[in-house]
Amino acid sequence: PATNNAVAQKIPVNYDESKVPPYTLPDVLTTKSGQRITNRKQWESHRPELIRLFSEHVYGKMPTQPVKVRYQTTSVDENALGGKAIRKQISVFFTEYPQLPPMNILLYVPKGTTQRAPVFVSMNFQGNHSVSTDPGIALATRWLPNLGEGKVVNHQATEAARGMQDRRWPVPMILARGYALATVYYGDVEPDHPEGWKTGIRSVLSSPAGPDSWGAIGAWAWGMSRMLDYLETDPSVNAKKTVLLGHSRIGKAALWAGALDLRFAAVIANESGEGGAAVARRWYGETIEHLNAQFPHWFCPQYRTYDNNPNALPVDQHQLLALIAPRPLYVASAVEDQWADPIGQFLGAKATEPVYQLYGRPGLEVSDHPAANQPVGKTIRYHMRTGVHDVTNYDWEQYLKFADEQVK
Ligand code: GTR
Numbered sequence: 001p002a003t004n005n006a007v008a009q010k011i012p013v014n015y016d017e018s019k020v021p022p023y024t025l026p027d028v029l030t031t032k033s034g035q036r037i038t039n040r041k042q043w044e045s046h047r048p049e050l051i052r053l054f055s056e057h058v059y060g061k062m063p064t065q066p067v068k069v070r071y072q073t074t075s076v077d078e079n080a081l082g083g084k085a086i087r088k089q090i091s092v093f094f095t096e097y098p099q100l101p102p103m104n105i106l107l108y109v110p111k112g113t114t115q116r117a118p119v120f121v122s123m124n125f126q127g128n129h130s131v132s133t134d135p136g137i138a139l140a141t142r143w144l145p146n147l148g149e150g151k152v153v154n155h156q157a158t159e160a161a162r163g164m165q166d167r168r169w170p171v172p173m174i175l176a177r178g179y180a181l182a183t184v185y186y187g188d189v190e191p192d193h194p195e196g197w198k199t200g201i202r203s204v205l206s207s208p209a210g211p212d213s214w215g216a217i218g219a220w221a222w223g224m225s226r227m228l229d230y231l232e233t234d235p236s237v238n239a240k241k242t243v244l245l246g247h248s249r250i251g252k253a254a255l256w257a258g259a260l261d262l263r264f265a266a267v268i269a270n271e272s273g274e275g276g277a278a279v280a281r282r283w284y285g286e287t288i289e290h291l292n293a294q295f296p297h298w299f300c301p302q303y304r305t306y307d308n309n310p311n312a313l314p315v316d317q318h319q320l321l322a323l324i325a326p327r328p329l330y331v332a333s334a335v336e337d338q339w340a341d342p343i344g345q346f347l348g349a350k351a352t353e354p355v356y357q358l359y360g361r362p363g364l365e366v367s368d369h370p371a372a373n374q375p376v377g378k379t380i381r382y383h384m385r386t387g388v389h390d391v392t393n394y395d396w397e398q399y400l401k402f403a404d405e406q407v408k
Contacts, residue, residue, distance in 0.1 A: 023310075026315060032053070039358060043325075053319075058315070059300060061218075061300075071093075087106070089137070096204075103188040110176070117179060120174060121243065122182070122250070142187050143199070243399070251271060252269075289307035332385065333382075334385045362380075
């Protein structure tokens with residue numbers, strides 16, 4: 001089942017292409033007041049308007065005040081993973097808010113490279129210790145989802161939880177290709193449940209409660225920029241060559257972070273679906289109503305007013321993707337992940353092309369959705385892998401190739 005939430009299960013889902021009602025996406029090169037955008041300068045002055053609209057109607061307003069941080073390197077292993085990597089763990093303390101636990105960064109850097117390594121930046125769902133069986137990784141001490149058949153007990157990790165997601169994180173392959181990997185457990189920024197904000201960053205950095213107050217997706221996006229702040233201080237990586245990658249709900253957050261923070265060199269949204277790369281106006285798979293029913297803490301309150309009326313949204317998700325331009329953007333889907341609407345994600349990516357064209361950057365270069373396992377495009381890229389909602393080695397192979405061509 002696409003959702004195991006009782007309320008969300010009662011909301012109709014459409015999986016029939018012939019039942020998708022006609023819709024019109026807001027034109028990506030037209031401002032709110034109807035002005036036509038014909039050059040980069042006009043596009044760049046339009047960006048703040050789009051960010052404001054996504055803040056007011058979708059993700060909520062981001063805090064703008066700088067926060068004071070202290071970086072504490074808690075461990076360094078110069079010979080991790082059989083001598084292939086340097087592993088560092090860094091705790092980011094938010095010093096003005098001593099009640100907040102730190103955000104813990106796990107960083108693997110390939111050994112034997114003379115230059116600063118380009119770096120994949122990504123949050124994980126189940127704790128840094130879930131990314132690899134490497135015994136040197138500190139077990140997460142924060143609230144964790146009770147997944148993995150007894151490996152997490154009462155929302156706390158056990159030793160058995162090590163590497164429980166390592167299938168999704170081919171660390172040796174990433175290192176062998178010359179990339180570093182920086183990851184953080186997303187629950188360090190905000191545990192993913194409706195009460196999670198109480199122990200997360202939103203408990204201290206809140207916009208005034210209102211229709212546009214930020215949600216958990218905004219909080220995770222904020223955390224991604226704080227990861228980048230740290231990486232800018234670490235001489236072993238090249239913080240100008242960061243590839244921000246997110247899967248699913250973290251894919252939604254990665255797109256929002258990449259839209260807001262131009263320091264990210266490229267963005268990859270793996271199966272980000274509704275509220276991510278999929279256009280909301282297309283009634284197929286998950287809808288805004290499903291999202292708000294199951295995850296009331298993810299978006300801003302105003303987003304709920306579009307539950308039954310995505311056409312009233314002043315923006316659609318292709319405009320979020322366009323905020324990544326002219327930086328490389330990869331949107332990926334999976335055949336058996338119809339909940340996330342592969343075609344809707346393809347159309348979202350496709351609709352950004354006019355913006356990339358303003359910069360002379362090639363887009364997807366096809367007009368029709370490609371067959372399974374046929375990546376298409378250059379600066380904007382897309383694939384639909386066979387299989388289910390997941391991150392696989394196939395996906396990583398495409399992302400490494402994309403990073404080699406577009407970022408490295
Ligand atoms: C689903 C949700 C999706 C996606 C996914 C995930 O339950 O409906 O929007 O975020 O979770 O994060 O794996």
